[in-house]
Amino acid sequence: MLQVGRPxxxxxxxxxxxxxxxxxxxxxxxxxxxxxxxxxxxxxxDDQPWGLLLSWGLFAGVPxxxxxxxxxxxxxxFGMKEYHPVVRNAILIGFLGYFxxxxxxxxxxxxxxxxxxPMFVSFGPASVMFLVAWHVALYLSCQxxxxxxxxxxxxxxxxxxxxxxxxxxxxxxxxVILSTLHQSAxxxxxxxxxxxxxxxxxxxxxxxxxxxSSIAGGLSMVIFVGMLTQRFLKRHADAPYLASLEPIxxxxxxxxxxxxxxxxxxxxxxxxxxxxxxxLSTPWGYxxxxxxxxxxxxxxxxxxxxxxxxNVTLVRFTAIWxxxxxxxxxxxxxxxxxxxxxxxxxxxxxxxxxxxLSVVTIQILTYRWIAxxxxxxxxxxxxxxx
Numbered sequence: 383m384l385q386v387g388r389p390x391x392x393x394x395x396x397x398x399x400x401x402x403x404x405x406x407x408x409x410x411x412x413x414x415x416x417x418x419x420x421x422x423x424x425x426x427x428d429d430q431p432w433g434l435l436l437s438w439g440l441f442a443g444v445p446x447x448x449x450x451x452x453x454x455x456x457x458x459x460f461g462m463k464e465y466h467p468v469v470r471n472a473i474l475i476g477f478l479g480y481f482x483x484x485x486x487x488x489x490x491x492x493x494x495x496x497x498x499x500p501m502f503v504s505f506g507p508a509s510v511m512f513l514v515a516w517h518v519a520l521y522l523s524c525q526x527x528x529x530x531x532x533x534x535x536x537x538x539x540x541x542x543x544x545x546x547x548x549x550x551x552x553x554x555x556x557x558v559i560l561s562t563l564h565q566s567a568x569x570x571x572x573x574x575x576x577x578x579x580x581x582x583x584x585x586x587x588x589x590x591x592x593x594x595s596s597i598a599g600g601l602s603m604v605i606f607v608g609m610l611t612q613r614f615l616k617r618h619a620d621a622p623y624l625a626s627l628e629p630i631x632x633x634x635x636x637x638x639x640x641x642x643x644x645x646x647x648x649x650x651x652x653x654x655x656x657x658x659x660x661x662l663s664t665p666w667g668y669x670x671x672x673x674x675x676x677x678x679x680x681x682x683x684x685x686x687x688x689x690x691x692x693n694v695t696l697v698r699f700t701a702i703w704x705x706x707x708x709x710x711x712x713x714x715x716x717x718x719x720x721x722x723x724x725x726x727x728x729x730x731x732x733x734x735x736x737x738x739l740s741v742v743t744i745q746i747l748t749y750r751w752i753a754x755x756x757x758x759x760x761x762x763x764x765x766x767x768x
Contacts, residue, residue: 430727445600472603609631632689
């Protein structure tokens with residue numbers, strides 16, 4: 383009788399089986415999309431230019447990938463060495479977030495093989511799309527180089543690792559510039575559509591709002607993923623990393639509270655600048671207040687309270703709540719409140735949701751594969767003295 387080997391039994395876990403099924407179904411619909419066209423998996427049209435794929439993969443995914451920018455700046459530029467144990471994890475989260483944002487973009491583009499056109503062919507430096515395309519491409523490359531020391535340690539390439547480390551400060555500065563510009567540029571895209579975006583969300587402050595909220599999203603992702611690694615990847619982490627997670631979470635919670643308060647204040651200023659107070663008493667206004675009070679102001683106070691009381695559990699819960707608030711905001715701006723005046727709208731097709739679940743599952747599996755093999759949650763003992 384054929385015996386299943388030990389490695390095969392280890393792979394056949396409930397999580398892997400479910401993940402494999404989700405990936406297979408999603409890959410089928412991706413094949414359908416490329417063989418039969420966009421209309422086979424999305425309800426997007428000239429009136430509704432994008433659906434769930436870009437609202438999730440680009441507009442929500444990119445701000446949640448600001449973890450590398452936020453922690454890299456804190457550790458390498460501001461010298462906050464107490465956050466060093468999680469900086470590689472933060473950079474990996476950011477790198478994979480940007481990489482899979484490009485994957486979502488390729489799936490959603492009508493002609494994905496022409497993705498380079500905004501950068502090289504339709505050369506228009508005054509275009510917001512030109513700005514976003516170049517900055518995302520450059521920042522993705524920048525984060526790959528920032529993460530490369532971990533990969534090079536894993537591959538035992540000492541000389542290349544030394545060169546990669548020498549570039550760290552320069553790459554961090556370059557990343558700060560790029561991240562600031564493209565996070566705000568994603569908001570600036572909607573300044574081109576004042577008649578399509580609901581007045582409560584349309585404001586000249588959109589670039590700054592997108593930038594500030596991305597910092598809160600990035601910090602929250604580091605807290606959230608750190609909690610998951612402590613639970614599911616503990617055997618791949620070293621003692622210093624695990625011991626640092628709670629104090630680091632508390633510190634990041636305090637920083638997130640300050641960021642969210644600034645974000646809340648700017649949203650109120652934007653509301654006053656547009657003089658849209660009367661719209662708050664409409665159904666759209668009630669929905670806007672849910673976002674503003676429930677997902678900006680509330681987590682601001684929860685972060686502050688939890689950090690002052692050293693309540694790590696509440697900090698982690700608030701981080702998850704904040705991540706949901708960032709996603710809600712991007713969905714409101716790019717999908718729900720966009721083209722709000724059209725009489726009949728189909729926000730997204732169910733097949734888009736299946737594809738998203740599949741790509742996100744691949745993203746999680748990729749993160750697990752890297753974090754369980756490369757020195758991300760631990761330090762390579764060979765380089766600990768450096």
